[in-house]
Amino acid sequence: MKFAIALFSPPHAPSSRRALRFAQAALDEGHEIVRLFLYQEGVHSASSHVVSPQDELNLTQEWQTFVSDNQLDGVVCIAAALRRGVLDGDEARRYSRDGANLQEPWSLSGLGQLHEAVQVADRLVSFGGA
Amino acid sequence: MSKSVLIVSRQAPWAGPGAREALDIALAGGAFDLPLGLLFLDDGVFQLAPAQQPAALQQKDLAANLQALPMFGVGALYASARSLQERGLQEATLGLPVEVLDDASLTALFDRYDQVITL
Amino acid sequence: MATLHVLSHSPFSDSRLSSCLRLLGANDGVLLSGDAVYALQGGTAQHQALELMPSSIGLFALDEDISARNIEPPQRVQVVDYPGFVALTCRFAKVNSWL
Numbered sequence: 001m002k003f004a005i006a007l008f009s010p011p012h013a014p015s016s017r018r019a020l021r022f023a024q025a026a027l028d029e030g031h032e033i034v035r036l037f038l039y040q041e042g043v044h045s046a047s048s049h050v051v052s053p054q055d056e057l058n059l060t061q062e063w064q065t066f067v068s069d070n071q072l073d074g075v076v077c078i079a080a081a082l083r084r085g086v087l088d089g090d091e092a093r094r095y096s097r098d099g100a101n102l103q104e105p106w107s108l109s110g111l112g113q114l115h116e117a118v119q120v121a122d123r124l125v126s127f128g129g130a
Numbered sequence: 131m132s133k134s135v136l137i138v139s140r141q142a143p144w145a146g147p148g149a150r151e152a153l154d155i156a157l158a159g160g161a162f163d164l165p166l167g168l169l170f171l172d173d174g175v176f177q178l179a180p181a182q183q184p185a186a187l188q189q190k191d192l193a194a195n196l197q198a199l200p201m202f203g204v205g206a207l208y209a210s211a212r213s214l215q216e217r218g219l220q221e222a223t224l225g226l227p228v229e230v231l232d233d234a235s236l237t238a239l240f241d242r243y244d245q246v247i248t249l
Numbered sequence: 250m251a252t253l254h255v256l257s258h259s260p261f262s263d264s265r266l267s268s269c270l271r272l273l274g275a276n277d278g279v280l281l282s283g284d285a286v287y288a289l290q291g292g293t294a295q296h297q298a299l300e301l302m303p304s305s306i307g308l309f310a311l312d313e314d315i316s317a318r319n320i321e322p323p324q325r326v327q328v329v330d331y332p333g334f335v336a337l338t339c340r341f342a343k344v345n346s347w348l
Contacts, residue, residue, distance in 0.1 A: 001338075001339050003338075006247070008249065008348050009348075014257070014283050015257055015283060018257075018282060018283065018311075021331050022331060022334055022335065024331070025331035025332050025334065025335045026335050028332070029332055029335050029336075031335065031339075039151065039155075040147070040148070040151055040249070079154065080147075080151065083147065110158065111154060111155055111158035111159075112158055112161075112162060114155070114158075115135075115155075115158060115159050115162055115164060118133065118135060118245050119132060119133055119164070123338050123339065123343070123344060124245045124247070124343070124344065125255075125338055125344045125346065126247060126248075126249075126344070126346040126348060127346060127348075128249070128346065128348035129257055129258055129265075129346075129347070129348045130257045130258045130259075130283050130284055138345075140268075171268065172264060172268055212271070233271045233272060236271075236272050237272050237273065237274050240252060240272060240274065240345070241250050241252075241274055242250075243343075244250075244343065245343055246252070246343060246344075246345045248345055248346060248347050248348055249348045
């Protein structure tokens, strides 16, 4: 099966961890992930500025590793990201902000990417809220 | 053939960006000519209440974006009869032409769509 | 086209479970995750509402959330792990997460 996975909650929400564990299981079971799409508070899961205490789960790091290791298409909604202060280099320059905080390899794009993923995938699974 | 997507909007209009961000998903899909439906459920029906004054909260008018839906090709607009009734809203005074559905019709509605996003 | 509904909020402070129950199709499934597993707490109206769902509706719960909260899952509940969660999303035609 081809999965589109959308995440609407920040890294400290249990649903963000749940989304990652689901995504890992999907790949382990031999499925394909067409795209990961971060929207609403989910954009914070792609922030390079989240600091986790040493003895706690580092979810932004885990997400980054997961996306990189599996060469997945990790997209962050640009409008949602800007509103919440997650910027890449281009946006930081455009809006004269002091530094980018979008973690590689996540990229900023529009809602069209969510729709395209939903059209291409067999299943859309969204995670968010609590 | 495109997959149809039902977007379920459950957030009240002035509770943060949720209502607007649900609407943005609908408008984006409409812009790509995708078969979409938008259902207002639970507190989401408050987005349809008449004569709201968002400027009092220094917020942008959501109603203008809602009116744009048909222009973006999103004409399949629905509201839950129960949600409206629970919240004292009358179908005749709603700010947007929506098809009001009872629970059984909503079950059938969910069934008709290929994918659903409830936010 | 049966739908798997995924819930993750506590049903005591939130209306998502009751809204979901009203919209369930005859062959739909309900997966409880996160605080939504509190709906399985014995002696509650929420648990009773779940028990009253027709037997054609599948009721599932995520294992880690049951364990973390020390909830005794009722007999009708099928407890699943993440591979089981993935399998459920394949089995049902679509997934509706009540975000």
